[in-house]
Amino acid sequence: xxxxxxxxxxxxxxxxxxxxxxxxxxxxxxxxxxxxxxxxxxxxxxxxxxxxxxxxxxxxxxxxxxxxxxxxxxxxxxxxxxxxxxxxxxxxxxxxxxxxxxxxxxxxxxxxxxxxxxxxxxxxxxxxxxxxxxxxxxxxxxxxxxxxxxxxxxxxxxxxxxxxxxxxxxxxxxxxxxxxxxxxxxxxxxxxxxxxxxxxxxxxxxxxxxxxxxxxxxxxxxxxxxxxxxxxxxxxxxxxxxxxxxxxxxxxxxxxxxxxxxxxxxxxxxxxxxxxxxxxxxxxxxxxxxxxxxxxxxxxxxxxxxxxxxxxxxxxxxxxxxxxxxxxxxxxxxxxxxxxxxxxxxxxxxxxxxxxxxxxxxxxxxxxxxxxxxxxxxxxxxxxxxxxxxxxxxxxxxxxxxxxxxxxxxxxxxxxxxxxxxxxxxxxxxx
Amino acid sequence: xxxxxxxxxxxxxxxxxxxxxxxxxxxxxxxxxxxxxxxxxxxxxxxxxxxxxxxxxxxxxxxxxxxxxxxxxxxxxxxxxxxxxxxxxxxxxxxxxxxxxxxxxxxxxxxxxxxxxxxxxxxxxxxxxxxxxxxxxxxxxxxxxxxxxxxxxxxxxxxxxxxxxxxxxxxxxxxxxxxxxxxxxxxxxxxxxxxxxxxxxxxxxxxxxxxxxxxxxxxxxxxxxxxxxxxxxxxxxxxxxxxxxxxxxxxxxxxxxxxxxxxxxxxxxxxxxxxxxxxxxxxxxxxxxxxxxxxxxxxxxxxxxxxxxxxxxxxxxxxxxxxxxxxxxxxxxxxxxxxxxxxxxxxxxxxxxxxxxxxxxxxxxxxxxxxxxxxxxxxxxxxxxxxxxxxxxxxxxxxxxxxxxxxxxxxxxxxxxxxxxxxxxxxxxxx
Numbered sequence: 113x114x115x116x117x118x119x120x121x122x123x124x125x126x127x128x129x130x131x132x133x134x135x136x137x138x139x140x141x142x143x144x145x146x147x148x149x150x151x152x153x154x155x156x157x158x159x160x161x162x163x164x165x166x167x168x169x170x171x172x173x174x175x176x177x178x179x180x181x182x183x184x185x186x187x188x189x190x191x192x193x194x195x196x197x198x199x200x201x202x203x204x205x206x207x208x209x210x211x212x213x214x215x216x217x218x219x220x221x222x223x224x225x226x227x228x229x230x231x232x233x234x235x236x237x238x239x240x241x242x243x244x245x246x247x248x249x250x251x252x253x254x255x256x257x258x259x260x261x262x263x264x265x266x267x268x269x270x271x272x273x274x275x276x277x278x279x280x281x282x283x284x285x286x287x288x289x290x291x292x293x294x295x296x297x298x299x300x301x302x303x304x305x306x307x308x309x310x311x312x313x314x315x316x317x318x319x320x321x322x323x324x325x326x327x328x329x330x331x332x333x334x335x336x337x338x339x340x341x342x343x344x345x346x347x348x349x350x351x352x353x354x355x356x357x358x359x360x361x362x363x364x365x366x367x368x369x370x371x372x373x374x375x376x377x378x379x380x381x382x383x384x385x386x387x388x389x390x391x392x393x394x395x396x397x398x399x400x401x402x403x404x405x406x407x408x409x410x411x412x413x414x415x416x417x418x419x420x421x422x423x424x425x426x427x428x429x430x431x432x433x434x435x436x437x438x439x440x441x442x443x444x445x446x447x448x449x450x451x452x453x454x455x456x457x458x459x460x461x462x463x464x465x466x467x468x469x470x471x472x473x474x475x476x477x478x479x480x481x482x483x484x485x486x487x488x489x490x491x492x493x494x495x496x497x498x499x500x501x502x503x504x505x506x507x508x509x510x511x512x513x514x515x516x517x518x519x520x521x522x523x524x525x526x527x528x529x530x531x532x533x534x535x536x537x538x539x540x541x542x543x
Numbered sequence: 544x545x546x547x548x549x550x551x552x553x554x555x556x557x558x559x560x561x562x563x564x565x566x567x568x569x570x571x572x573x574x575x576x577x578x579x580x581x582x583x584x585x586x587x588x589x590x591x592x593x594x595x596x597x598x599x600x601x602x603x604x605x606x607x608x609x610x611x612x613x614x615x616x617x618x619x620x621x622x623x624x625x626x627x628x629x630x631x632x633x634x635x636x637x638x639x640x641x642x643x644x645x646x647x648x649x650x651x652x653x654x655x656x657x658x659x660x661x662x663x664x665x666x667x668x669x670x671x672x673x674x675x676x677x678x679x680x681x682x683x684x685x686x687x688x689x690x691x692x693x694x695x696x697x698x699x700x701x702x703x704x705x706x707x708x709x710x711x712x713x714x715x716x717x718x719x720x721x722x723x724x725x726x727x728x729x730x731x732x733x734x735x736x737x738x739x740x741x742x743x744x745x746x747x748x749x750x751x752x753x754x755x756x757x758x759x760x761x762x763x764x765x766x767x768x769x770x771x772x773x774x775x776x777x778x779x780x781x782x783x784x785x786x787x788x789x790x791x792x793x794x795x796x797x798x799x800x801x802x803x804x805x806x807x808x809x810x811x812x813x814x815x816x817x818x819x820x821x822x823x824x825x826x827x828x829x830x831x832x833x834x835x836x837x838x839x840x841x842x843x844x845x846x847x848x849x850x851x852x853x854x855x856x857x858x859x860x861x862x863x864x865x866x867x868x869x870x871x872x873x874x875x876x877x878x879x880x881x882x883x884x885x886x887x888x889x890x891x892x893x894x895x896x897x898x899x900x901x902x903x904x905x906x907x908x909x910x911x912x913x914x915x916x917x918x919x920x921x922x923x924x925x926x927x928x929x930x931x932x933x934x935x936x937x938x939x940x941x942x943x944x945x946x947x948x949x950x951x952x953x954x955x956x957x958x959x960x961x962x963x964x965x966x967x968x969x970x971x972x973x974x
Binding site for chain 2: 119120121122123125126127128129130133134135155157158160161163165168169172173176177180181182183184185186187219220222223230231232233234237248251252254255256324350359363364365366367374375376377380383384386387388389390391392393394396399
């Protein structure tokens, strides 16, 4: 009746878009990361253990005791109105002001990504994204059969001239550019941040081209020095849709994110959300709302920053001390990730089985491209393991890279030794 | 910057599907129902007040204290494996056996509806649904630009001969039927239930036509007499995708539902779910899991049944006592709804403003059709108000219908007095 069979009698009944759905790296990451002997520098799991659990338990308890009937009931498709007001306090930290009506609460900001794409993109429409870009966003664009065009970055993120050129080239080819998707602050996976001047340039290009910017900002409050970077949305409420999340500032298991959108777009997003899930969870929303109202959330974000800064330092110090010559990496000023470039001739995808055999995991760069690029790159996450484990992980990774370099010097590129498709995920026997 | 403007500069940038997104009745329902002086027989809100709140508070507390780091973290895209095993205990009540791998946990079963449609339906594909059908399902099919074909029902639900004919007619017109969407038990909105023989006939028709059945079963355990009806899925694990939900048996605010699907379909659903929300909330999932493991959930469902049976009886008795001649309604043996047919010449959509003015609300029948039918019908929900309020609501409704009848006898049909588009929703000034 079920379970074993691999034959799929329905394969001819699927929608066209279903054929574009392929195994994402995200699923494999969880499995790789879960073996305790492996140091996982792969997954982007926030270190939720830094939250005071008793305080959160109290918060949840108070929600059920005082507002149980509401917490357990259906709510508005747009999200709880008090929470939407509180979200504006949080977005105020990156300069985003709006009316609570302009906000829609979603099941994580991933859902906001999905809804925005659903509202804007027909199959074949072009979305411009950074090179590399967030794997979960690429998955959404793929699911809606968009064409993804990668735009070059440097140490200050998306390059304005490259963006302008990509718009011109794509339009010259007769294609329609629907969105510019960008993570301006503490980029996933690249670990870089757009400076203020660059943000202004990018915004001006989008405005002049009449293309909406989808600004994804899950890490904006997790910078290691100075004030949080000012969001693109802070300077234009019509050209920018801003996505935020409590996954990294409170807890990812709550699945509470949001979008701030221009009025007409927000109306469409609410309709799309009602079709998708009816309404977000009141249970999770009221827990977040009560937490924001009664707990020192800004202090807690400072604690998270300290935790992640210490881990970033552990990563950078040990990379500096241990990586073979020819290896390069970005210096993140916030967030969870550094983007590493292997010495010439090495292939991060082909190397992964040997890394896992040496008990360290990362995400190969190809997962962050939709065009097979990124073979020489990998993403290192420092968010979850303790600093000592990070150092041990880097030590193991350095061994693997050195081993690859020796093999390459003897036999040619690692690519020839063990080719793995650019879009594949770690196979089950590696996990 | 935001808030007031009604001009939408992005209207030309939307996807084709966005033009099919229109205001659903669901949103308006919440607003109508929220005015305390209105007796709302409109919304389908479960009576969560029947849950012992202290017991649920304890459950949530135990989850955070004992498994806080897991509850607050990202989880698997398919859902928590322990919860999936427990879900099989619940589906066992309606005869559904499966492997935990065949289950995907979703943000309410609405999300499962969305994902199944995403995997199966291209624009223009036909979905066969009951006449009338669940408004939230129609919203999903519309969002994916499906063509919805309604199939006649009687007091035993979907009529097999009409189903076979609809398949033949649609195919003869050169269209592709992708799914049969049905709510076999305690139908929303029709309040009827398919008998065992009829289920076998419907299943045989789908099998012979090679069309997947999407079986939506949120109310299956909420029957008022005897054993829960055996699900269609219990007799075929390949032809049927089964959707279940904890919204009515525990609490809708948790947003935890599921699909049981054939292996290949389930794999696609997980990929679609990862793109849509990454993963369902661990916080909500572990709360449900702990509740199922430690609380007398079968007893609690019995309590819900008693609550809803008493309310159903209050509704039926007062309908019987108060409704003018020529009014008919279905006799639900479970679930939340009765479907009422007005006397000849009356129009439920046109009548709604006068009903709300008389402080009673319902959902006009047109919301449950995609083709403008249902003007003579309305849905009455007895799930949420106390029995005394239900009786008062029916009394108010009877007054309105009688008033309409008098007007009709004097001036002609109510349709002529106040036409409202078949797909419109109550306007804000009525709420």
